[in-house]
Amino acid sequence: xxxxxxxxxxxxxxxxxxxxxxxxxxxxxxxxxxxxxxxxxxxxxxxxxxxxxxxxxxxxxxxxxxxxxxxxxxxxxxxxxxxxxxxxxxxxxxxxxxxxxxxxxxxxxxxxxxxxxxxxxxxxxxxxxxxxxxxxxxxxxxxxxxxxxxxxxxxxxxxxxxxxxxxxxxxxxxxxxxxxxxxxxxxxxxxxxxxxxxxxxxxxxxxxxxxxxxxxxxxxxxxxxxxxxxxxxxxxxxxxxxxxxxxxxxxxxxxxxxxxxxxxxxxxxxxxxxxxxxxxxxxxxxxxxxxxxxxxxxxxxxxxxxxxxxxxxxxxxx
Numbered sequence: 254x255x256x257x258x259x260x261x262x263x264x265x266x267x268x269x270x271x272x273x274x275x276x277x278x279x280x281x282x283x284x285x286x287x288x289x290x291x292x293x294x295x296x297x298x299x300x301x302x303x304x305x306x307x308x309x310x311x312x313x314x315x316x317x318x319x320x321x322x323x324x325x326x327x328x329x330x331x332x333x334x335x336x337x338x339x340x341x342x343x344x345x346x347x348x349x350x351x352x353x354x355x356x357x358x359x360x361x362x363x364x365x366x367x368x369x370x371x372x373x374x375x376x377x378x379x380x381x382x383x384x385x386x387x388x389x390x391x392x393x394x395x396x397x398x399x400x401x402x403x404x405x406x407x408x409x410x411x412x413x414x415x416x417x418x419x420x421x422x423x424x425x426x427x428x429x430x431x432x433x434x435x436x437x438x439x440x441x442x443x444x445x446x447x448x449x450x451x452x453x454x455x456x457x458x459x460x461x462x463x464x465x466x467x468x469x470x471x472x473x474x475x476x477x478x479x480x481x482x483x484x485x486x487x488x489x490x491x492x493x494x495x496x497x498x499x500x501x502x503x504x505x506x507x508x509x510x511x512x513x514x515x516x517x518x519x520x521x522x523x524x525x526x527x528x529x530x531x532x533x534x535x536x537x538x539x540x541x542x543x544x545x546x547x548x549x550x551x552x553x554x555x556x557x558x559x560x561x562x563x564x565x566x567x568x569x570x571x
Contacts, residue, residue: 265416269425270484274491276425277474278481280347281496283334286327286354292361293324296368323357330354341495348482355478359471363394366460366467386457394464401472409476 260268270278297320304311311317330350333340340347371387412421484491 260416262414262416265418265422266413267490268419269417269422270481270491272422272425273477274481274485275493278348278351278478279493280340280344280351281334281337281493283330283340283347283351283354286330286334286358289327289354289358289361290324290331292365293320293327293357296361296364297321297324299368323360326350326353327357327361337495341493344492345482345485348478348485352475352478352482355471355475359398359467359475362467363398363464366464367391367394369460370457386461390457390461390464393461394468397465398468398472401469402476405473405476408473409480 297317300317300320301311304314304317330353333347333350367387367390370390371384481491
């Protein structure tokens, strides 16, 4: 007899969302807001320059105000992620912050893709909001995101009626890696790297596909997080326990240092590729930048290959 038949729908749903709030829906995931802080900071500055160049007052524009508010929210989320004594005590409030975070992170990633298409020369004075690619992106990605939200809302209702399977509950732990800083960075920087090597039409296609990808995966996360917020307000059994202070061995400490170096390199790589795309508008690249570009591209190809091999071997060994 299957696990699903042994347990009622309510028990299956409880198991699923208890695992969800401790994995993909954990308020500890607020630390990933570092990605959106970085992106929103660059996007706000770049968009500010666009409005200035066009003779508009940025401070009076609703969209600029929205960008600034989003940046403040993400900065606040990132700061409180380092204060577990507060976040785990105020889980209802922090779960709402996490809900906002999922929406804003999706927006920041998709808006970055839109700017890459709208500013093909990397110059704020040459932003083509009226290009066919920019218009297609501006219309298609938000529509797909809204349709995905609607679909996932009804998907959640259907799953709650019949009960989440134990396989889906276990998958929460595997899917957690998809929303990590490292995975998002690899996907985003890899797309920038390959598009940087390609012509404009192929690059625009990559940005569009990446934008659609983010819209789809984050729409489901947002719906599930939204429901988990409701559950946290309803019953404290869906609250996370305060994580115990880890006692690490020397090997584990070296691994933590390695990860910090990797994430620092990831952040610097994102800044570098965005710099090449947006801020560099000269006739040719200096030799030093050509050398740096080649080293960064090769290193990211190696990191991406190693990451894919690890994922494949993990799947095979299970």
